[in-house]
Amino acid sequence: MSAGPLIASGVGILLLVVTAYVLVGGTLATTEVMVEAQSNLATYQEARMRTAIAIQNTTIADGVLYVEVMNTGSEPVVDIASIDVYLQSGGVPVYVPYQDGANHWNRVSITPDEIHPGELDPGETLNLSVTCEEDVNPTWVQVVTGNGVSSSAYINPGE
Secondary structure, eight states, rough: OOOOOHHHHHHHHHHHHHHHHHHHHHHHHHHHHHHHHHHHHHHHHHHHHHHOOOEEEEEEEEEEEEEEEEOOSSSSSSSSSGOOOOOOOOTTEEEOOOOOSSEEEEEEEEEEEOOOTTOOOOOOOEEEEEEOOOTTOEEEEEEETTTSOOEEEEEOOOO
């Protein structure tokens, strides 16, 4: 018998083993990525479930809107700059970014801020100021945390 068919069979078996190894490795890597993604999603959703905020008070003084937002949940709001503020003025929604342009909001204070300074821990109140253009007359405010939890309140024009 010649050696040609034996070598061809050996190469064929080797290619089958390499192909199986690549397919199994790819399947395992894909499974690992999917499990990690699902784990991260579950962690994110658990943190969102523990997050709650409530607008305690709104005040307008000298064209500046002051909003007091209390963390009523059990999860700290770590990244204050990722908070979004929305206003409604004359029936038109207005997005107010953090420290940018004519319409912007700033962190005035967090009280009490003894534990984790600069973060909004449970039980603490964030006082933020919203500076708007002169033609913006807000009637409603909504504050949204970085993980999508929000609170809204009507603004009394008499305040």
